[in-house]
Every structure is written in structure tokens, then in C-alpha cells.
Amino acid sequence: MTIATEQSKANAALKTEQWMRMYRRMVMIREFEEQVNELYTRALMPGLAHLYVGEEAVAVGICEALQPTDYITSTHRGHGHCVAKGASPDRMFAELLGKEAGYCRGKGGSMHIADPATGNLGANAIVGGSAGIATGAALSSKRLGTGQVAVCFFGEGALGQGVLYEVMNLAALWKLPVIYVCENNLYTEYTHYSETTAGDILARGTAFGVHAESVDGQDVRAVYAAAQRLVDGARKGEGPAFLVCATYRYSGHHVGDINREYYRSKQEEQEWKTKRDPIKNFTAWLIDQKLSDASTLGGIQSEVRAEMKAAVEFAITAPYPTAEQAEEDVYA
Amino acid sequence: MPEVATRELTFAQAIREALAEEMRRDSRVCIFGEDVAEAGTPFKVLSGLVEEFGRERVMDTPISEAGFTGMGVGAAMTGLRPVVDIMFGDFLTLTMDQLVNQAAKVHYMSGGTWKVPMVLRTTLGATRRSAAQHSQSLHAWLSHVPGLKVVMPSTPYDAKGLLKTAIRDENPVVFFEDKMMYKQKGPVPEEEYTIPFGAADVKRKGEDITIVATSSMVQVALGAADLLEKIGVDAEVIDPRTTWPLDEKTLIESAKKTSRAMVVDEGYGRYGVTGEIASVIAEGAFYNLEAPVKRMGAMHVPIPFSPPLEDVTVPTEQEVFEAARTLCGKG
Numbered sequence: 145m146t147i148a149t150e151q152s153k154a155n156a157a158l159k160t161e162q163w164m165r166m167y168r169r170m171v172m173i174r175e176f177e178e179q180v181n182e183l184y185t186r187a188l189m190p191g192l193a194h195l196y197v198g199e200e201a202v203a204v205g206i207c208e209a210l211q212p213t214d215y216i217t218s219t220h221r222g223h224g225h226c227v228a229k230g231a232s233p234d235r236m237f238a239e240l241l242g243k244e245a246g247y248c249r250g251k252g253g254s255m256h257i258a259d260p261a262t263g264n265l266g267a268n269a270i271v272g273g274s275a276g277i278a279t280g281a282a283l284s285s286k287r288l289g290t291g292q293v294a295v296c297f298f299g300e301g302a303l304g305q306g307v308l309y310e311v312m313n314l315a316a317l318w319k320l321p322v323i324y325v326c327e328n329n330l331y332t333e334y335t336h337y338s339e340t341t342a343g344d345i346l347a348r349g350t351a352f353g354v355h356a357e358s359v360d361g362q363d364v365r366a367v368y369a370a371a372q373r374l375v376d377g378a379r380k381g382e383g384p385a386f387l388v389c390a391t392y393r394y395s396g397h398h399v400g401d402i403n404r405e406y407y408r409s410k411q412e413e414q415e416w417k418t419k420r421d422p423i424k425n426f427t428a429w430l431i432d433q434k435l436s437d438a439s440t441l442g443g444i445q446s447e448v449r450a451e452m453k454a455a456v457e458f459a460i461t462a463p464y465p466t467a468e469q470a471e472e473d474v475y476a
Numbered sequence: 477m478p479e480v481a482t483r484e485l486t487f488a489q490a491i492r493e494a495l496a497e498e499m500r501r502d503s504r505v506c507i508f509g510e511d512v513a514e515a516g517t518p519f520k521v522l523s524g525l526v527e528e529f530g531r532e533r534v535m536d537t538p539i540s541e542a543g544f545t546g547m548g549v550g551a552a553m554t555g556l557r558p559v560v561d562i563m564f565g566d567f568l569t570l571t572m573d574q575l576v577n578q579a580a581k582v583h584y585m586s587g588g589t590w591k592v593p594m595v596l597r598t599t600l601g602a603t604r605r606s607a608a609q610h611s612q613s614l615h616a617w618l619s620h621v622p623g624l625k626v627v628m629p630s631t632p633y634d635a636k637g638l639l640k641t642a643i644r645d646e647n648p649v650v651f652f653e654d655k656m657m658y659k660q661k662g663p664v665p666e667e668e669y670t671i672p673f674g675a676a677d678v679k680r681k682g683e684d685i686t687i688v689a690t691s692s693m694v695q696v697a698l699g700a701a702d703l704l705e706k707i708g709v710d711a712e713v714i715d716p717r718t719t720w721p722l723d724e725k726t727l728i729e730s731a732k733k734t735s736r737a738m739v740v741d742e743g744y745g746r747y748g749v750t751g752e753i754a755s756v757i758a759e760g761a762f763y764n765l766e767a768p769v770k771r772m773g774a775m776h777v778p779i780p781f782s783p784p785l786e787d788v789t790v791p792t793e794q795e796v797f798e799a800a801r802t803l804c805g806k807g
Contacts, residue, residue, distance in 0.1 A: 215554065217550075246587070247586075247587065247589075248585060248586050248587035248589070249587030249588065250587070251584055251585055251586075251587050252585040252586060252587065256585040256586070258582075258585065258586035258587075258589060258590055259589070260589050260590060265550065265553060265554075265590065266582065266585065266586055266590065268578075270573055270577050270578075273573060273577060273578060274578075275543075275546065276542070276543055276544075276545065276546015276547050276548075276549060276550055276574055276578070277546060277547075277549050277550035277553065277578060278550060279543075279546070279547050279550060280546065280547035280548060280549055280550020280551035280552070280553070280554070280556075280558075281550040281551070281553065281554040282550075283547055283550070283551045283556070284550070284551045284554035284555045284556045285554070287506065287532065287551075287556060288504075288555050288556070290555075292554075294550075306542070307542045307543055307546060307573070307574075310538070310540035310542055310543025310544075311540075311543045311546060311547060313538055313540065313543070314537065314538065314540065314543055314544065314547065317538070318535075472588070473583055473584045473587060473588035474583070474584055474622050474623055475583070475623070475625075475646075475647050476583050476588070476591040476593075476646035476647050
């Protein structure tokens with residue numbers, strides 16, 4: 145066997161390992177959200193939860209292209225981003241239940257998970273609210289010469305926020321290593337985005353000279369390929385990019401948004417779930433390419449489910465913070 | 477104030493010197509805002525900094541207050557020490573989400589894991605004939621928000637020492653400069669010093685009445701104190717220097733000693749800084765007070781353009797003198 149063949153075999157093995165990691169991460173997100181839904185229905189979870197089910201390929205495809213030290217900012221629909229960037233589900237569930245063991249000691253909750261260890265600058269409950277933070281992180285990276293890239297996740301609802309365009313303009317002027325990732329899940333809360341978004345979305349990036357492209361957000365391989373290219377470019381100093389991912393939110397705006405017919409049909413939901421499910425389609429591809437088989441993939445699913453159940457148990461039994469902690473962490 | 481003879485600097489020079497010293501000391505400190513580089517801001521406060529530190533560290537931004545303030549938050553979280561320049565305090569309205577929902581809450585919401593060591597410098601003060609959108613004093617809004625610190629220097633000495641402290645602080649600090657004070661001179665020592673937050677400064681010692689004054693109103697209160705002296709009233713003038721953290725102890729102790737207190741601030745009186753400080757004094761010194769605490773702030777109107785109209789919106793020496801005289805039962 146030649147050295148070249150050895151290398152290509154090694155590369156293929158590495159690639160398979162990577163695909164399997166991406167599969168596992170997508171399943172983790174889905175199972176995580178299933179548990180969240182369950183916690184909510186059992187009235188064990190305070191507040192609201194905005195589920196990421198259906199959009200898994202976006203977070204996983206993007207984060208697979210990032211280094212652990214790269215930065216992300218996330219949104220109110222942020223559980224998927226946290227998992228994809230490497231957060232541990234037990235501390236995430238603990239945060240969702242307001243427990244001291246949570247990532248934010250129970251002070252942030254579902255919409256504010258942040259974790260310096262995985263470069264997660266925090267989920268933001270102001271739509272478009274993290275655009276400045278992500279761009280500022282890219283400024284630090286450039287000034288300090290650390291080579292880090294920042295990814296700013298936001299939904300298409302944030303296209304209505306002016307601050308996004310202010311920082312895109314600045315990122316282009318200063319050639320900052322930031323990728324603006326728009327998850328277009330079609331619905332700005334309870335309103336179809338076509339009612340709120342005029343003109344061509346990509347043109348909103350190209351107007352500033354920001355490289356812009358769109359990708360099928362249900363295809364994790366396509367998202368990963370695009371992300372890898374854009375992240376490499378940003379890291380090399382080519383400046384910012386704008387990636388619009390076409391995706392779909394399977395659940396309502398939040399877990400309590402059950403009756404959705406006044407803004408979208410059950411038939412539409414069904415079509416996305418059956419024809420464009422990111423996990424189903426990736427599963428089929430893995431099997432078709434003989435990179436894995438149904439029983440291995442099913443095994444991963446069971447493993448992940450057990451892991452999530454254990455994480456939920458951890459969170460349920462974890463203690464709440466004591467009342468005096470309310471006044472801690474206001475100032476550093 | 478130091479005893480030794482020192483050189484005099486203007487308020488603007490003191491600010492510039494604090495920035496230059498901190499930028500020499502710490503390469504992470506950088507400045508961004510509108511016209512901060514070669515122009516040195518319209519007030520010329522930053523003149524010369526870009527020449528020394530380069531455009532990598534003194535960065536002109538587009539007119540995008542929300543955008544570059546938000547970037548300040550992100551940059552501060554990830555290793556820089558940005559000093560964000562908001563030319564007029566009135567433009568704070570454009571930065572409010574970044575300051576109030578982002579900067580102020582990042583540390584708390586993240587359970588203490590992320591920090592935002594950012595300074596936002598801006599201005600306050602009327603009587604510059606700039607009308608309603610370039611003349612407001614909006615420091616009360618930000619003093620209201622947990623997670624922010626708010627600084628209001630009244631002399632070149634305080635401005636320099638407090639700004640150096642602000643840059644070294646691990647929290648978001650909003651630093652208000654009275655734009656009418658930039659040319660005012662005062663002693664500033666050559667040697668290194670900083671001034672801690674939450675430490676009020678007694679600008680004039682007195683026994684008969686406590687006048688708490690902030691920023692632009694400190695000179696007004698000192699002028700009023702001179703007039704009061706002529707009628708035999710010995711006024712103590714105290715400058716809290718930071719509205720948050722607030723040195724409640726010094727204010728209360730002074731009011732207990734003099735038994736009369738008034739608060740003068742250029743923000744609007746209603747729901748403002750004067751109300752907060754008056755309440756601190758009323759709660760802390762109630763049994764020692766001979767009279768209700770008097771408050772004086774900007775007239776509750778948008779700041780008008782016409783000079784005779786604008787001048788009556790801000791407390792003057794004469795008005796403070798008269799109010800103090802009445803409070804002391806000498807009017």
C-alpha cells in the first residue's frame with residue numbers, strides 16, 4: 145500500500161469519526177429538547193422554553209467548523225448552539241431549572257446560558273442583541289492576534305434590527321473575523337417572515353461588501369462545508385461573512401405555543417418533518433455511504449437518551465441557590 | 477486636593493492624560509467612537525492620542541452608537557479594555573439596549589463567569605446653546621441600573637483620578653463629563669494617582685448646611701457657599717463623585733452635623749438623582765434634620781434653544797444661595 149493510500153484511509157477514518165460526532169450532537173440536541181418539553185409539560189420547569197427541534201443541522205454544522213476557543217453568541221432559541229459548542233447537558237438542565245449547579249448558577253435560565261470554557265459568550269433574549277457582542281469579540285481577536293473566529297447566531301427575526309447592520313458595516317470596514325449566521329426558520333414568533341422582511345436577504349450583507357451566501361440548513365454536510373470555508377476565510381483575515389440557513393422550527397415559538405394553525409398549517413409542518421428532517425436525512429446518508437448502520441445509529445440514540453435522562457435527574461435533584469445569592473455577581 | 481504645589485491642567489487635558497497614561501500602561505486599552513482619531517472629538521478632548529497610539533487603538537467609527545457600544549461590550553468580554561466615546565449624552569438613548577440589557581447584565585446573567593471591563597465616556601450639561609437633543613443630563617437613567625457604575629467628576633483632578641480607576645475597573649462604567657467644564661483649569665499632580673469609586677469628596681467644609689452637588693453643579697454650589705458666607709452661613713459642599721456606588725455614609729454624617737441639607741444636580745428633578753440622594757439623607761439623618769431636604773435640578777422641560785429660556789432651566793449660584801438661605805431660616 146502506498147503512503148498516499150494510507151493517508152487517504154486515515155483521512156476517511158477521521159472524516160467518519162467527524163460525521164459520527166455530528167450525528168451524535170444532532171441527536172443530543174433533539175433528545176435534550178424532548179426532555180425540555182417533558183419537563184415543561186410536567187410543570188417542573190419555570191418560565192418559557194424555545195425549542196430548537198428541526199434546526200439541529202445548523203448549530204452542529206457550524207460548530208463543527210469551529211475550534212473550542214472560537215466564540216459564539218446565541219439566541220433565546222439557544223439550547224442547540226450550547227450543545228453543539230460542547231456544553232454539558234447536566235449543567236444546562238440545571239440552569240433551565242434554576243439550580244445552582246447550572247452554567248449561570250441559576251441566574252440566567254434557558255435564554256441566557258453562557259460558558260467561557262466553550263467560548264459561549266451567552267445566549268441573548270433581545271432579538272439581535274448579541275450582534276454587537278459577537279462583532280466586538282471578533283475585534284478582540286483581530287487586535288490581540290489570537291486567530292479566534294466569532295459566530296453570531298440569530299433568527300431571521302433579527303433582520304429587523306438596525307444594530308445588526310451597524311455592526312456588519314463595521315465588521316466589513318475593519319475586516320473582522322465574524323460570521324453572521326441567520327437561521328431562517330420562516331417564522332418571526334407567530335408571523336411568517338415574508339410579512340416582515342422586504343427585498344433580498346443576502347443583499348443585506350453584500351450591500352456592505354460582506355460575503356453572503358445561503359445554504360440548506362437541513363443538510364448538516366452542506367452547512368458544515370459552507371461554515372468550514374467561511375470560518376477558514378475569516379481566520380485568514382478575509383473578513384466577515386453572512387450565511388443564511390434555510391431551516392424550520394418544528395415546535396411553536398415556545399413550548400406553550402400549541403395551536404399554530406392561525407399562522408401555519410399542519411400540512412406544512414408535516415412536510416418538513418417527513419421530507420426535510422436533518423437527522424433522518426443524515427441517517428439515511430450515513431447508511432447509504434456505508435459509514436454506519438441502523439443498529440449503530442440506533443444504539444447512539446439510546447445512549448444519548450439515557451444520558452439526557454441522567455442529566456435531567458441530576459438537575460432535578462440539584463439544590464437551588466440560597467436566597468442571599470440574589471445579590472451576588474451584580475459587580476465583578 | 478493635594479497640598480503640594482502642582483501644575484494646572486484643564487478638565488479636557490486631565491481626561492486626555494488619564495487615557496494616555498492608561499494606554500501606555502496597558503496595551504489592551506483602546507478607544508472607539510465618532511471622530512475620536514485625528515479630529516480628537518469636537519471638544520478636542522482626545523487630540524494627540526491617535527498620533528501616539530495609532531489608528532489600531534484609537535478608532536474612528538461610523539455614526540452607529542448602538543453598534544459600536546455593543547462591540548465595546550463584546551471586546552471587553554474577550555480581552556480588550558475599550559473606552560467607548562459617546563459624543564453627546566443625549567445619544568445614550570441609542571445605546572440603551574447595549575448598556576442596560578447587555579453590558580449591565582452580562583456578569584450577573586452568566587453567574588459571574590463573563591466580565592465587561594468597559595468604560596463609556598459621554599457628556600452632560602446645558603447652557604451651550606445646543607437645544608434639546610444636545611444638552612441633556614441623563615445620568616439618573618443609568619444610575620438606576622444594577623450592574624453599571626456611574627461617575628461624574630467635577631474637577632480636573634477628580635476627572636483624571638476617576639477615569640484611571642474606571643479603566644481599571646472590571647465592570648461597565650459610564651463616565652459623564654460636563655461639556656461646559658472642558659476648559660476649566662485646576663491643579664493636577666504630575667505623579668500617578670487614582671481615586672476610588674464610592675468616596676465622596678468634601679469640596680468645602682462647613683457647619684450650617686450640607687449642599688450635595690454633582691458634576692456641573694459643584695462649582696455652582698461653591699459659588700453659592702461664598703455668597704452664603706457673606707450672610708454668616710457656613711455651607712459644607714459635598715461631591716459624591718460617583719452616583720453608583722454612592723458614599724451614603726459621608727452624605728448622612730454631614731447632614732447629621734449641619735442638620736440641614738440640599739441636593740443640586742443638573743439632571744431633571746423628577747425621579748432623579750436629587751430625589752435619591754435626598755431620600756438617603758432623609759432616611760439616614762432624619763432625627764438630626766431641622767428642615768426637609770431641599771432638591772434642585774433642571775427644570776422639567778426639554779432644554780430650549782433661546783438663551784434667556786435655556787438659562788432659567790439650570791440651577792444658578794443665586795438660586796442655590798437663596799434656597800439655602802431660606803432653608804437656614806435667614807431669608
